Amino acid sequence: MDLYRDNILDHFRNPRNYGTLAGSATRVSQNNPSCGDSITINIDLSQKGKIRAVSFTGTGCAVSMASASMLTEFIKGKTSTEVLALQKEDVERLLGLKLTLARIKCALLPLETIHQALHK
Amino acid sequence: MLFKPSKIASDFPVLQRKIKGKRIVYLDSTASSLKPQSVIQETVRYYEECPVNIFRGVYTLSEEATEGYENSRGKVAEFIGCPNSAEVVFTRNATESLNLIAQTVGRTLPAHSNIVSTVMEHHANIVPWQVISGEKKIPLRFIDIDNEGRLKLDDLEKKIDKNTAILTFTFISNVLGTINPVKEIIARVKKINKNTVIVIDAAQAVPHLKLSVMDLGCDFLVFSAHKMLGPTGVGVLWGKAELLKKMPPYQTGGEMIREVQLEKTVYNEPPYKFEAGTPDIAGVLGLAKAVEYLENIGMGKIREHEKELTVYALGKLQKLSAIEIYGPKEATERGGVIAFNLKGIHPHDVAQILNNDNICIRSGHHCAMPLHHRLEINSSCRASFYLYNDESDVDALLQGLENTAKFFLRKWC
Numbered sequence: 001m002d003l004y005r006d007n008i009l010d011h012f013r014n015p016r017n018y019g020t021l022a023g024s025a026t027r028v029s030q031n032n033p034s035c036g037d038s039i040t041i042n043i044d045l046s047q048k049g050k051i052r053a054v055s056f057t058g059t060g061c062a063v064s065m066a067s068a069s070m071l072t073e074f075i076k077g078k079t080s081t082e083v084l085a086l087q088k089e090d091v092e093r094l095l096g097l098k099l100t101l102a103r104i105k106c107a108l109l110p111l112e113t114i115h116q117a118l119h120k
Numbered sequence: 121m122l123f124k125p126s127k128i129a130s131d132f133p134v135l136q137r138k139i140k141g142k143r144i145v146y147l148d149s150t151a152s153s154l155k156p157q158s159v160i161q162e163t164v165r166y167y168e169e170c171p172v173n174i175f176r177g178v179y180t181l182s183e184e185a186t187e188g189y190e191n192s193r194g195k196v197a198e199f200i201g202c203p204n205s206a207e208v209v210f211t212r213n214a215t216e217s218l219n220l221i222a223q224t225v226g227r228t229l230p231a232h233s234n235i236v237s238t239v240m241e242h243h244a245n246i247v248p249w250q251v252i253s254g255e256k257k258i259p260l261r262f263i264d265i266d267n268e269g270r271l272k273l274d275d276l277e278k279k280i281d282k283n284t285a286i287l288t289f290t291f292i293s294n295v296l297g298t299i300n301p302v303k304e305i306i307a308r309v310k311k312i313n314k315n316t317v318i319v320i321d322a323a324q325a326v327p328h329l330k331l332s333v334m335d336l337g338c339d340f341l342v343f344s345a346h347k348m349l350g351p352t353g354v355g356v357l358w359g360k361a362e363l364l365k366k367m368p369p370y371q372t373g374g375e376m377i378r379e380v381q382l383e384k385t386v387y388n389e390p391p392y393k394f395e396a397g398t399p400d401i402a403g404v405l406g407l408a409k410a411v412e413y414l415e416n417i418g419m420g421k422i423r424e425h426e427k428e429l430t431v432y433a434l435g436k437l438q439k440l441s442a443i444e445i446y447g448p449k450e451a452t453e454r455g456g457v458i459a460f461n462l463k464g465i466h467p468h469d470v471a472q473i474l475n476n477d478n479i480c481i482r483s484g485h486h487c488a489m490p491l492h493h494r495l496e497i498n499s500s501c502r503a504s505f506y507l508y509n510d511e512s513d514v515d516a517l518l519q520g521l522e523n524t525a526k527f528f529l530r531k532w533c
């Protein structure tokens with residue numbers, strides 16, 4: 001099945017950056033009631049606005065969990081401005097997938113939550 | 121007649137279809153049933169032979185259409201054990217039937233009333249009542265369920281009182297499969313308050329078992345044609361004649377009037393009072409054919425068949441340790457619906473993998489979010505059975521679930 005490429009399965013089975021962050025990290029939770037995905041993002045920004053540490057917890061389908069895992073890996077060390085500029089196409093590129101209507105919400109929930117955390 | 125699902129399946133054109141070269145395993149009849157050739161043919165016949173409006177023409181075509189439409193009403197009435205076909209109102213679906221009751225009976229409730237429902241309802245039997253509760257500032261209470269997903273009958277005495285104007289609940293849960301003891305519930309409620317109007321959401325019951333509105337003793341009963349082999353676009357509202365008579369109209373316009381002057385209108389009698397505008401005539405004709413089809417097989421046999429399949433499926437599914445099944449354990453207490461979760465795998469992923477083999481199950485909250493909250497889960501998978509399913513479909517589901525578990529977890533625990 002195309003949707004579940006090896007990289008997605010790998011990130012789903014062994015999520016990177018899964019867990020909480022100690023200290024003064026910003027924490028934002030979001031959910032997607034229609035499919036029951038929920039995610040919490042923890043972000044620690046440096047003085048200069050760089051992402052020093054980021055982690056997530058949550059439950060959801062393979063696509064949403066893999067998306068969270070890949071995104072958290074991808075944004076570490078980037079500036080908040082760079083991360084805020086990320087869009088749907090960037091998530092598709094990371095996942096290596098063209099998102100179908102049915103799965104778009106799952107895949108974008110982590111990015112939306114990260115954006116919300118950076119706006120805090 | 122011998123009950124042979126494979127023979128029945130041959131009456132359903134879509135089941136002859138192959139996708140990616142494989143047969144279709146349809147396990148989502150709770151959402152909508154498949155349609156047999158006779159029903160499809162009837163809607164085509166209408167469009168080919170007498171595709172005209174009803175009640176309006178004196179010409180032969182219109183008379184034929186009108187007669188067909190009214191015969192359908194009679195057939196549906198008989199099917200649900202109602203001797204007076206004027207008590208059968210055609211709507212768009214069960215949802216509209218419930219909205220109709222809420223917007224007429226609900227809207228005219230006296231102050232100090234309250235409305236009671238249950239936590240296992242489909243959104244269609246919650247939201248219309250929330251609207252009324254909000255507008256009229258009257259309480260909306262919910263009967264709880266026990267650990268096996270049965271209504272807590274003790275809750276009836278706690279939630280229902282002298283001011284309970286409406287009790288509305290589902291005959292069969294579209295998630296848990298629970299068959300509620302409708303007669304017992306009505307008897308207990310009537311002891312507390314004999315004036316409480318009883319609304320039964322029979323969207324999952326009428327397609328699957330023999331029922332009689334006279335025997336149940338309810339005041340209203342609603343269902344949808346598309347879940348009982350009929351076309352989409354038609355629903356039924358059955359209501360006691362004396363209640364229908366007292367109710368204000370729901371929508372207004374053509375067909376539902378007796379006389380219109382520019383200043384005022386005299387409404388038609390029920391059921392016409394509630395059927396404003398041109399209805400889905402082809403759909404209503406198709407529904408009568410669906411009823412005919414079900415009656416030819418026999419509702420008793422259909423129920424027995426679904427029960428046997430459910431016992432078979434529950435027995436197999438329960439052996440999987442990675443599975444959590446919701447609802448009553450006894451098949452006698454449930455319809456052919458099984459909601460479950462594979463631990464650690466999201467229902468969307470399960471459904472997606474099953475789709476590789478054309479196994480159609482539902483994933484999500486099945487329009488019952490409050491129930492999922494009550495079960496402390498976000499979503500679930502749901503497989504449901506109807507007369508065209510057999511053990512090979514259950515076996516396919518089992519195989520699909522094992523594949524899914526292997527695929528995501530790499531071990532079958």
Ligand SMILES: Cc1ncc(COP(=O)(O)O)c(C=O)c1O
Binds near residue numbers: 150242244290293344
């Ligand atoms: C118990 C129950 N009530 C009401 C409905 C609503 O039916 P419809 O969408 O046909 O109006 C459904 C359909 O899923 C149902 O299962």
